[in-house]
Amino acid sequence: MAPSSTVTKSRDVLGTNALRPDGAQKVQGSFEFTSDMHAENMLWGATLRSPHPYARIVSIDTSAALALSGVKCVITASDVPGKLTYGLISSDQPVFAHEFVRYMGEPVAAVAADHPETCRRALALIKVAYEVLKPLTNPEDAISGSHDPIHPDGNVIRHQRIIRGDQAATGAVVVEGEYVIGMQDQAFLGLEAALAIPDPDGLGVHLHVATQWLHEDLSQISACLGLPAEKVRLTLGGVGGAFGAREDISLQVHCCLLALKTGRPIKMQYSREESFFGHVHRHPASIFMRHHADLNGKIIKIDARFVFDGGAYTSTSPAVLINGITHTQGPYKCDNATVDGYAVRTNNPPCGAMRGFGVVQACFAHESQMDKIAAAVGKSPVEIRLINAMATGDPLITGQIMESVAPVARCITETDAIPLPPSLDVNADELELPGGSGLTSSQSNIVRGIGWGVSMKNLMYSEGFDDFATARCTLKDGVASLKFATSEVGQGFVTLAPQIARSVLGVDDVLIEPIDTEIGSAGSTSASRQTWMSGGAVDGACRLVRERLFHHVGKIHNIDPLRLVIEGTDVVDQMGTFRISVADASDGIEISETFEHHHRKTDELDEHGQGNCHTAFAFVAHRAVVDVDPDLGLVKVVQIATAQDVGRVLNPLSAIGQLEGGIAQGLGLAVMEEIVMKDGKVRNPSFTDYLLPTALDAPDVVAVMIEEYEPQAPLGAKGIGEPPCISVTPAIVAAIRNATGKAIERIPVRPQDICL
């Protein structure tokens, strides 16, 4: 079983470099990830997947698999007792393919057996007869209607326009481009895994799972199982990264179904190859943008058309589309805009959430455009961005007023003030050159380039969604226990929550209770939202407890509770000499309070894309310095300088970790990470061929945290998870353009794009 609780001890309050409670375990290899879990009498589950991007299922014969010794059950679509489909926004994805398979890797059946090897053999014995159909793989064919609907809901998942200001406005300078973004994978290291334990009476199930949002999983799972929600309980297993890939259901329903059907615990875990088919990816997109500017480079109007390839099922495509198009302008003022956006259905793998969520794609386009405007009017990349920089109070192209702290100009100037790295040393280690350990280049082959990227990113959920978070704090004998359903996926909420409790309550010892569905929802660990939302909930619950503690102390010692404050680990009378330790003050009593944190209300967009659809925003600037070997098209990112609008730093160590990690992920998209598709088939589902940056690819990161307290945020801190990976990608590409003079409009940039 997963560790049920974690106690952390120390004076690690907000603002200190508190260490992760699970850090040492993770480094030593003793942390229990979900894939390490085990239960008495457990069986293994495995999934049969479609080899075809698009086919009609003629028949499924499971008899030979069932006859194999050690196989306990085989299930298909006809065994799903409840709802046959699930989905985060639209319930259009089948638990098991029914009549049609719509992408390569779609689940068709699942088996339970006594051993993973028996499972594998059983899968090979399931005979599925397919009538192979011509897949729809070009998103434009989904829009034009030239391909028959591949799903009853049609081939266009969502279409949305933004019409703002003077549609006829023009500028003296017009620049445009057609930008293409490849399909990136979240590539978390802890593969999908779950352990489902059926209730003894067979009427319910307890699922231990690595996920981003326990309660959303719960409602989708219980609907498919045909069980009331209270018959399904979820506990978070150890999660090894998420980045959006665990927002959608993968093996959850399969695992529970097998457990209920066999009456035995079922363990499921994906291999790396299966994982590439088992979760959604970042949307590939093509984006046309045309900017009109005046001779000074000030933006007058933007025309844009976005096409996001959502793959076979909806997932979060509608929200990704809205994020993309509402960030068309980036962190710049713009009064007039015409934007047309599509999220479409194809027979490519389904795409959904990934760090940056639609804004990554938009940012690559708008930042490429900013450099084109700069070149057209003879300004530097920094000047053009400062001329256009947005500030608090500016209207967005949706008509929403920017109410967040918006230190865009500061992000740019403070990044600009970071010293450039020294020029390439004559005796530079060859490993440090582009090509690295391949020893392909000498110093004389290398050209250096500098590029810029600046971004705006919405925080929390949008379009009227109330993604609240719940937390409970219990103070007893000087120990604070915190209960929440917030998924810890590596982001560090289990570090932050005790910091909050220590700061608010003056306790040393903080216990984190099991993270499960025995309390209200925390919302998803996504959209850079948990510090703000679950942090707000923990803070709120701790404050309520503190009030009650003050009343308790006040009553006993006859002091007006309003005079009491926490100082260090004591309750102190501000106007007198009375002082008592929190441990003594709470001795023998138990105070427990639950708090729900809700963010401000947002609205849906109207048909012209107008409305206050977003909650809040954060900003960041990146400057990339790259060395390029132009003849071979190889790149080494030397340095990333960044200044990020963080509101307030709650844990410097965690914060820099988010920045460095995000930068590595954005670098991956810039120069190497891509799921290569051909005719709807994934060509590189492995870490041999889906390349992630190594230590030798990772640049030096020089970061400045811009701390301007965000009044809307409960702790003054903005979400910092997504911004680091957004504008670093266009900054690197701009630096490659700067070094080579090549007009590169596609990411990831491949060697042949540079040298051929």
Added chain:
Amino acid sequence: MTVIVAKELSTALAALREHADARLIQGGTDLMVEINFNHVKPTTMVSLRDVQSLRTIRQDSPGIMSIGSGVPYSVLEGEPVLSAIPALAQASRTVGSPQIRATGSLGGNLGTCSPAGDTLPVMFALDAMIHLSTLDSQRVVSIHDFMTGVKRNVRQHDEIITAIDFPIVQGWQGYSKVGVRNAMVISVASACLVADHKHADVRLALGSVGPTIIRCREAEAWLKSSQDLTAGQSISLDIAHEFGRRAADESSPIDDHRSTAQYRRHAISVLASRMLRKAYQ
């Protein structure tokens, strides 16, 4: 599955004779991947890890370094190989990650015989000789005859590769590999160039651009006829480019998910001309 952990070469050789399906395992960095992906399902494994005679580096005759098939790359990266056969040390450094290099071996690179195997172009450029033993016989095969196709070679089931003989050559040599990231990457195109001052020769072998490693005999011959290749010469840019162009002509790459044929050919021309210039700097 039975695992026979041999301490002596003879034990391993006998086990191969006895079990028709036995698979040899040295570092396991290729074989275990195959097994994990269910591509092979051996019922008998013969481990060579404890056979010390396969882990030696010897220089019995002058001008030849004989490297045991089980010596890990982490050893080949350093001395004495680094000074005697620098191209082999460089190729060894490019293999995988430190974990892979701590256990992967030349025997395994030859056993797998992938056109992307990093040490194979070095063997082709240096005309290395492969020692093969059975329980009752031994033979020595030129690397040019050993590799016959993509993951195909002339090794018989009951043979073990014991050692590889590398001539020690006077002159610059190097190995370059192009991949899309800066470390731990399968080669998209690679080249080993050896300048042999004694014979006034330059030899060039290419990896990942054909079904086997390609030795560029025509480009080599053209170069020898157009240029004095003794020590101390310098190579003009024109000669270097023409050499690169001719090397690219001898490659026969394909398009796949890792790269395109066009890029691979281009990369070969760049690598060959750069290395030639470096060799005579």
